[in-house]
Amino acid sequence: MPKPVFNEERCKGCELCTIVCPKKIIVMANHFNSKGYRPSSCSDESQCIGCALCAKTCPDVAIEIWK
């Protein structure tokens, strides 16, 4: 089962990953990281198809894809 792994401390909350996910399962978390950004997160890992579009889009390499 593929899944995105978020490095929350690296995330800058730009939301770019949210729009490329074909499954629309990336959403912004409600908390802040230590830099003050709201990091992104996956709302439903089970739906992930491992396409890595989110990871490839992230300017901060804050997402890895694992399977």
Added chain:
Amino acid sequence: MPKPVFNEERCKGCELCTIVCPKKIIVMANHFNSKGYRPSSCSDESQCIGCALCAKTCPDVAIEIWK
């Protein structure tokens, strides 16, 4: 009657005027001007047709055409 008038002191002896004259009447003089150049001169003014090609070619504006 047209004729070329040479400003010998301005002439630098480059010979460019000699090759454009359709009448081939421009030749280099045998003496030197004060800068040490052999100035050009007209060998036969009577043949001049006043085309001014010599004058237009002279980089030093050392030739005037009069009629």
Added chain:
Amino acid sequence: MAERTFGRPEALLDVPTHYCPGCHHGIIHRLVAEVIDELKVIDRTIGVASVGCSALAYDYFNVDMVQAPHGRAPAVATGVKRVHPDGVVFTYQGDGDIAAIGTAEIVHAAARGERITTIFVNNAIYGMTGGQMAPTSLVNQVTTTSPYGRKQDSAGMPIRLSEMLATLDGAKYLARVAVNNPANMAKAKAAIKKAFEIQIAGLGFSMVEVLSTCPTNWGMSAIESGTWMEKNMMPYYPLGTFRSGEEVAK
């Protein structure tokens, strides 16, 4: 067992960057690093950082780096390359850096057919210094030094650098790409790879112009920036290949 199918390339150090949220500089960095990985040249690559938001690129790439004065990266890279002809030398420059102050240096590196690769990040603005007009800023674009919009009458039309360099014989590969969506990213990476390959083959100068965003100084969100780029930059800066490297073969 869990396996990582996508992650950070080796040529990109695992450190946070100073780039603003959503800025494409980060994506472009990653693509360059992936190409270095794939070509297995991490050990002989020397990068030249310029002056602009990417001035600190030397902190991010896992290769030897030289920080160059504003606009002079192609000259610095020339110096590096002439000492290490077997090195893989790239410059990473913004549009202000390359198309304003560095015009002479990029033109002559291209004209000489210098065996370097230039990554030219065109975000139509001076990012680092706070959003002034670049030679690439669009007509009517409002910036801090074109507060009434860029006026063609006084500032001229934006320079299309790739098209201009395409008139030079030494420029063997020239392409304009974007990283605003996954499809374009794939093309961008292919172009960057091709550019490096042209260099490694010793054919001459290669450059990839990457249309990029500056959410901070454009005054928009990262997502809006992508849209603005598509709507405003792409029509004036068409994506494409201006010299394909094929001319070289003959």
Added chain:
Amino acid sequence: MAERTFGRPEALLDVPTHYCPGCHHGIIHRLVAEVIDELKVIDRTIGVASVGCSALAYDYFNVDMVQAPHGRAPAVATGVKRVHPDGVVFTYQGDGDIAAIGTAEIVHAAARGERITTIFVNNAIYGMTGGQMAPTSLVNQVTTTSPYGRKQDSAGMPIRLSEMLATLDGAKYLARVAVNNPANMAKAKAAIKKAFEIQIAGLGFSMVEVLSTCPTNWGMSAIESGTWMEKNMMPYYPLGTFRSGEEVAK
């Protein structure tokens, strides 16, 4: 009564020049001066001399002149023109001046569509400093800094500046001419006149590239130089118009 049918134009001072025997600089000066006379703009023309053999052009033209640092004539002319928009401002630059050190300045003056006219004298060499290679020197041309001939591999192909500038929208008139025979001289003069007219009409940047000789540093007589130019320069630097000013009309 005797009447002068051809003589020195008013815009050219009656003083000896320092140019070498047969050097085309003198002819080009006269053509520019004739155009200034014919357009009746002697009173509002401001010339900008560059650094090169024509550095002393300020001693020859009968108009206000500014001597500019090497390569910077277009920037200096920009300063002048922006103060006197009704002035007729021209730069007179050699190939080393304009296509080497001054690359950025000419590109940006053209890109801005600066309302100035550039007379670009291309003699494929640095004349003033004693015959070093210029960006315009031909492949295999022997000069004092290419003693074994210009090598494409290291120095690249000569830059065709007019063609390069033709990619810029602000460049409204671009032509390459020669003064190696009376017919070409006539065309050259027409081109220079057109270039000035484009400026006066406020349409944008105009430039005339004049192929020229350097008998001294080419190491030939003036007559041989003409032949060398025809045989070697003209094939690589085709005469013609690269932007005609017509694009402007629409």
Added chain:
Amino acid sequence: MSEKILMKGNEAIGEAAVVAGCRHYFGYPITPQSELIEYMAKRLPQVDGVFLQAESEVAAINMVYGAASAGCRVMTSSSSPGISLKQEGISYIAGSQLPCVIVNVQRGGPGLGSIQPGQADYFQATKGGGHGDYRNIVLAPNSVQEMADITIEAFDLADKWRNAVMILGDGALGQMMEPVEFKESSSKPVEKSWAATGRRGRAKPNIVNSLYLQPDLMEKHNHVLQEKYAKIQAEETRWEALNTEDAEVIVVAYGITSRIAMTAINKARANGVKVGLFRPISLWPFPSQPLAELAKTAKAFVVFEMSAGQMVEDVRLAVNGAKPVSFHGRTGGMLPTPKELYEKIISVANGEGGK
């Protein structure tokens, strides 16, 4: 117009230039002077002026060269690395005796350095970073108000002497906001009979030039310049002396550093130390004479700079061995604190830290 407004130093220079009748600005962005170019971009079109962002600092200074040749009041601005790029142009401006105003909002160097405030371009500004024997008039304000006042004066001096005037600020002065008042000014552009305007009926062409192939003529030209510089030295030296009459220790500092020094001096005075401030306002011509006078009464000098020690050489030259001159500097964009300056003053007052 004469209401007080809160403005950045960079902006105050811009507005003051407009007040002085400057309608031409050519520049290139660089931190920490960008507010100035941005101010001009906004302001000049409002007064039918010409704002042009050049392709580089080299182009900018040459546009200034052209515009000054053409007879107008013109300004450019930059910060340290950009000013280095202008050195050839500045030398040409000196050679052709062109009036113009050049602003350097200094940052930390060398190289790309830091963008924080610095004072390490003193040598470059005052001794000539370009080639040849020449001098710029160099003025160093220490408040936003003075940035405005000095800018207006700079245009007048430039025209009066046909000379470049450099305003040497720094990132702190450029970025800080203080109240500033723009009073009515009589400063305005003057007729320049030598300018390249097009002949416009004039019999002889005007030529703006710095080339003299004959070395004897070149030397003659240099004598003209040197005589001018001597006159400027005699007439245009500016400084401020505070509490120096009875001072045993004289602090010498300019620009932002002089203000930090003043805080330290006040504290030292409060503690009974007889210390005063000598603040050069014109860095060139340097106020050597008044400093030499003070060397007769003071016991010691201490120079504070945001550099590794540059102006201190001019102070030593002025004092000429008569009294010890010591130095304390910060570099790289660090501002000294009043505390460290206070301590240095105390140690000098106690006769420590001689030369």
Added chain:
Amino acid sequence: MSEKILMKGNEAIGEAAVVAGCRHYFGYPITPQSELIEYMAKRLPQVDGVFLQAESEVAAINMVYGAASAGCRVMTSSSSPGISLKQEGISYIAGSQLPCVIVNVQRGGPGLGSIQPGQADYFQATKGGGHGDYRNIVLAPNSVQEMADITIEAFDLADKWRNAVMILGDGALGQMMEPVEFKESSSKPVEKSWAATGRRGRAKPNIVNSLYLQPDLMEKHNHVLQEKYAKIQAEETRWEALNTEDAEVIVVAYGITSRIAMTAINKARANGVKVGLFRPISLWPFPSQPLAELAKTAKAFVVFEMSAGQMVEDVRLAVNGAKPVSFHGRTGGMLPTPKELYEKIISVANGEGGK
């Protein structure tokens, strides 16, 4: 190799660079240094070196920056206006601590000036024409032989200190021919572990950089530089003193001027005047200490320069008021004649022309 040959000073520098193992040269033509670039164009291909004519002096110094970053011995050369254009690059080279050799064959200035010999770039070379606190080692030969010897030494010093070394010549030294001998030299390129060569198995990337956004780090970096400069001052000061032991008048002159001075001094000695020559060879570090020593025995100093007075400031700083220091200069490309220098010496010996 060790036969005497007749060579131009410009060419001697070129050959010496080759002897020192320099295989990379980047430059741009300018009178009166063109023979040097031309020599390199001819010579370097013969030894598999890289000669590249840059598009400008700005590009040339940045190619040097790149090549030095990459770890090789590299040289560039120019003359006054071209050196002005290199100032930003030189400041970067200082900031990044890159070893390289920069030759300035000075001409008359300011501006386009004249192409005849000059010494008016002394301030620029020694105080820093670029921005920030930095120092180049500046060496001033006074003969063609010394141009060769100093060039070799320059490469060694550059590598030893990771610092730019500027050879400050002038048109006369560059153009004149004198006998010169190239002895075997042990000078050769050294390993540079810090250079950007590609990692080539190294674990960590090497970075060549002068940017420190944090001012405290920038200041720390400046301290490193200043400590280095202090060491260079202690170890690398060079000068020559001729007939100074018993001298009442000390002539201070460098480069070509020192030779003209020597002719004048010989004549004065012949006429019974106790005069000697102090010739700084390293202009930075300036030989202040030995001059200060001489100030104890000599009665007066006189400085000769082909400038309006630049090195004289360093002499005054060294003498520090102990004895009068007077000055005589020629500018714009004029060389002083032995006659006028003799007359000046006599007038100083007679106690005239004080300060």
Added chain:
Amino acid sequence: MNQEMIFAGFGGQGVMLMGQILAYAGMMEGQQVSWFPAYGPEMRGGTANCSVIIGDEAVGTPIVTEPQVVVAMNLPSLDKFEPHLAAGGILLINSSLIERPAKRSDVKALLVPCNDIAKELGNPKVANMVMVGAIVAASGVVKIESVLQVLAKKIFKNKPEVMQLNEQAIRRGMACIS
């Protein structure tokens, strides 16, 4: 005596403007004032901050290193500037975004829920004005009338509705300081 203050927060939180408003108000009261921003790349990603000095003495260095007042609009700002606050100084914390309490016990820490109040007022943008009110109330460095005058004459000239909202925010901020 001069009051030395630091205002710090995120880029978009309007901390620069807060400082300018106070400085302007001081100026209108005839006080000596200065405002100095942290500028350049410092601003990017990290905290934005400015130094403000207001008082009756000529201002020396405009950069405040030992502030008597620190305003922290977000956590990184609190982390960065709390240690520099002078003993006995005032520490204003935007408690809407900062959850941790002050670490120092030798200072007067005051909590102001700026964003919450702004939300209540219907416009999240006025969070900084809430804090302005709090600063004035807590420090007394300028009079509230001066602040309102600055807003009315300089910032929201010709925008009376906006002015009204901002005044509300300020007064709510003042009310937080008892």
Added chain:
Amino acid sequence: MNQEMIFAGFGGQGVMLMGQILAYAGMMEGQQVSWFPAYGPEMRGGTANCSVIIGDEAVGTPIVTEPQVVVAMNLPSLDKFEPHLAAGGILLINSSLIERPAKRSDVKALLVPCNDIAKELGNPKVANMVMVGAIVAASGVVKIESVLQVLAKKIFKNKPEVMQLNEQAIRRGMACIS
């Protein structure tokens, strides 16, 4: 004592080489020598000239202002340098191209028809070598053997025919000086 000389003429006349040959010869004799050209635009159009100093003293300024020997290969050079010649000095005039006699009476003027002799020898290019011979004969500054050695070893190495012609020219020049 050092001999200070100026060689002047037209660009193409080889005056620079003349000076270098003498300097080289001096060097081979172990003398102190220097050669200094007038350079740059000066050369263009006008006269080309160089200063040569040969003798037993270290050379100070390489630029000669009061020459003891002046060689004028054409009229403008004579006009320019005759006035500077030291009293009692030697003035060598290329009488093939210069028609006027010397104006100075306090110097030793010697006429050498360089171009005519060169023409006689069948190669106009060796006019300068004729003058070299004359200089050596007139000034004795170097030995003729040294000059020939320089030519053979440095200038015309591997070109014995050319060498022979040049030697002829030199000897003809010497013969002009009685």
